Amino acid sequence: MKPIVIAKNLTKSYTKGLLALDNVSLTVNQGKVLVVMGPSGSGKSTLIRTFNGLETFDKGEVNVLGIKIDPDHNERKIQKIRKRVGMVFQQFNLFPHLSILENITLAPVHVQKRRQIEAEEYGMYLLSQMGIDSHAKKYPSQLSGGEQQRVAIARALALKPELLLFDEPTSALDPERINEVLDAMRRLAKQGMTMIVVTHEIGFAKEVSDQVLFMDSGKVIETTTPDIFFSNAKHERSRKFLNQLDKY
Amino acid sequence: MKKSQKIFVQFGICFFVISLVGLLINNLTINLTRTGLGFNFNWLFKPASFALAEHPLPYSSSDNYAWALFIGWLNSLKVIVSSLMLATVLGTLIGFARTGKNALLSLLSAGYITIIRQTPLLLQLMFWYFIGFLGFKDNTFIHIKNIIKISNQGIELSGLTLSSEFSALLFGLGIFTSAYIAEVIRGGILSVPKGQWEAFRSLGLSEKKGLLSIIIPQALPAILPGLTSQYLNLAKNSTLAIAVGYSDIYAINDTIINQTGRAIECFLILLTSFLLLNLLICNCMEIINKTILNSRKYN
Numbered sequence: 346m347k348p349i350v351i352a353k354n355l356t357k358s359y360t361k362g363l364l365a366l367d368n369v370s371l372t373v374n375q376g377k378v379l380v381v382m383g384p385s386g387s388g389k390s391t392l393i394r395t396f397n398g399l400e401t402f403d404k405g406e407v408n409v410l411g412i413k414i415d416p417d418h419n420e421r422k423i424q425k426i427r428k429r430v431g432m433v434f435q436q437f438n439l440f441p442h443l444s445i446l447e448n449i450t451l452a453p454v455h456v457q458k459r460r461q462i463e464a465e466e467y468g469m470y471l472l473s474q475m476g477i478d479s480h481a482k483k484y485p486s487q488l489s490g491g492e493q494q495r496v497a498i499a500r501a502l503a504l505k506p507e508l509l510l511f512d513e514p515t516s517a518l519d520p521e522r523i524n525e526v527l528d529a530m531r532r533l534a535k536q537g538m539t540m541i542v543v544t545h546e547i548g549f550a551k552e553v554s555d556q557v558l559f560m561d562s563g564k565v566i567e568t569t570t571p572d573i574f575f576s577n578a579k580h581e582r583s584r585k586f587l588n589q590l591d592k593y
Numbered sequence: 594m595k596k597s598q599k600i601f602v603q604f605g606i607c608f609f610v611i612s613l614v615g616l617l618i619n620n621l622t623i624n625l626t627r628t629g630l631g632f633n634f635n636w637l638f639k640p641a642s643f644a645l646a647e648h649p650l651p652y653s654s655s656d657n658y659a660w661a662l663f664i665g666w667l668n669s670l671k672v673i674v675s676s677l678m679l680a681t682v683l684g685t686l687i688g689f690a691r692t693g694k695n696a697l698l699s700l701l702s703a704g705y706i707t708i709i710r711q712t713p714l715l716l717q718l719m720f721w722y723f724i725g726f727l728g729f730k731d732n733t734f735i736h737i738k739n740i741i742k743i744s745n746q747g748i749e750l751s752g753l754t755l756s757s758e759f760s761a762l763l764f765g766l767g768i769f770t771s772a773y774i775a776e777v778i779r780g781g782i783l784s785v786p787k788g789q790w791e792a793f794r795s796l797g798l799s800e801k802k803g804l805l806s807i808i809i810p811q812a813l814p815a816i817l818p819g820l821t822s823q824y825l826n827l828a829k830n831s832t833l834a835i836a837v838g839y840s841d842i843y844a845i846n847d848t849i850i851n852q853t854g855r856a857i858e859c860f861l862i863l864l865t866s867f868l869l870l871n872l873l874i875c876n877c878m879e880i881i882n883k884t885i886l887n888s889r890k891y892n
């Protein structure tokens with residue numbers, strides 16, 4: 346099995362004395378889906394953002410797609426990684442002044458130097474995969490949250506990434522819109538995409554993930570299969586968290 | 594507040610404003626009769642009989658006051674437009690340096706902004722005039738083969754000559770305003786949500802491409818109003834030209850008041866000239882603003 350992400354003893358603090366990441370280690374192999382869970386402020390976003398260099402770290406080692414990132418944060422290496430790793434954000438972060446199709450073709454044309462026509466054809470294909478090709482000429486503000494997030498996924502896919510990072514992709518959506526995004530993610534997982542997903546959607550985690558990683562105060566509390574995590578979590582802290590999730 | 598009280602307060606304000614205006618008009622008529630000049634503009638067409646060091650159009654001392662004033666207005670326009678361009682280019686560069694990732698550049702531009710903003714403009718103009726240009730040796734300070742020559746005579750740039758008065762004003766106004774423009778640019782950049790930076794970075798776009806295609810287009814609507822007010826400030830500050838002896842509209846007005854005693858008419862002319870200048874600037878900016886808003890197909 347080919348490892349896509351390896352993190353070893355990652356440690357980071359934003360403010361002195363407060364560890365956002367505390368000795369975190371993990372491995373994600375090709376074609377696998379890792380779900381990251383944990384209470385607010387436990388360091389989930391910080392963790393996955395170190396994998397595409399949006400966040401730096403103080404100690405430890407990260408290896409993404411065979412490219413090693415050190416704490417010194419080498420820009421050129423990070424640029425190489427970003428061309429091969431897609432990211433989807435909680436707030437979508439679409440470019441409001443560009444049309445849906447322009448949002449998607451920007452990176453392929455300017456980063457991968459593909460021809461405009463070629464990028465547009467592939468962009469339209471991705472939009473149809475997401476069921477939103479009829480919106481191609483519209484602007485982000487004219488779309489619903491669920492539609493915007495599917496555009497964001499298409500945008501992340503446009504560079505044909507080998508790894509996708511999701512940071513709470515459905516947390517900003519109305520309940521009835523959540524499934525249209527989760528369905529798109531399910532399909533990606535079935536197609537063999539390697540994914541790291543920060544989410545509190547238990548159904549999705551149970552059905553799609555290969556591993557669940559539970560964090561608290563910057564530490565990994567446990568990493569297990571979803572079967573064990575949701576029925577028989579080892580740690581008291583995890584059980585307490587799941588109980589609370591059930592209440593909502 | 595009760596309705597009757599409101600009416601009473603508004604009546605009071607009206608009374609106050611009317612009495613103030615009345616008082617001013619009264620003063621004006623008393624002063625006009627005392628000087629015995631009366632209020633008219635006939636003198637405008639008498640010969641000015643003073644020389645002007647700089648005139649973009651032909652001028653001699655036998656030309657009339659009206660023509661001298663027009664030359665002054667052109668001189669003002671010339672220095673305002675050129676320092677406006679200098680301020681915009683410098684301000685944009687420094688604004689970006691200030692917000693950029695390079696810590697040294699950011700620190701340097703922060704220092705520049707602080708120093709420029711916390712010393713009076715008059716002092717800076719004096720600096721550029723007396724220490725800057727007049728401080729140079731009379732032959733040359735910088736001389737690169739017919740391309741640029743900087744001396745106490747001003748700047749010579751491949752055939753174009755700028756007097757030392759004009760150059761000092763250009764540098765003083767341009768650099769002073771650039772510090773404010775840099776802050777306007779910085780504010781505009783900071784008004785773009787952080788998520789937009791993260792989105793373009795995560796797509797592997799370079800900082801330069803992201804700034805040009807993603808950040809600046811979204812920062813512009815926040816930048817333009819601030820930019821307009823800095824341009825208007827620059828236009829008004831240009832009246833400090835008199836301090837370095839540049840014949841702008843204000844300096845020429847001043848000379849004419851001394852010669853003719855027509856203070857009230859001259860102030861009216863000055864007021865109208867600046868209104869015209871600033872309306873010109875406002876309208877240009879409004880056109881730019883509209884073009885940008887119209888080209889924007891989202892809200």
Ligand SMILES: Nc1ncnc2c1ncn2[C@@H]1O[C@H](COP(=O)(O)OP(=O)(O)OP(=O)(O)O)[C@@H](O)[C@H]1O
Pocket residue numbers: 359360364365383384385386387388389390391392
């Ligand atoms: N830019 C920052 N500056 C300072 N502290 C930060 C910053 N970003 C995060 N932190 C702190 O680091 C810790 C981890 O934050 P992080 O955003 O990774 O948590 P999270 O698990 O993603 O939380 P949430 O579920 O609320 O998104 C928190 O204590 C947070 O306050």
Ligand SMILES: [Mg+2]
Pocket residue numbers: 389390391512
């Ligand atoms: Mg988070």
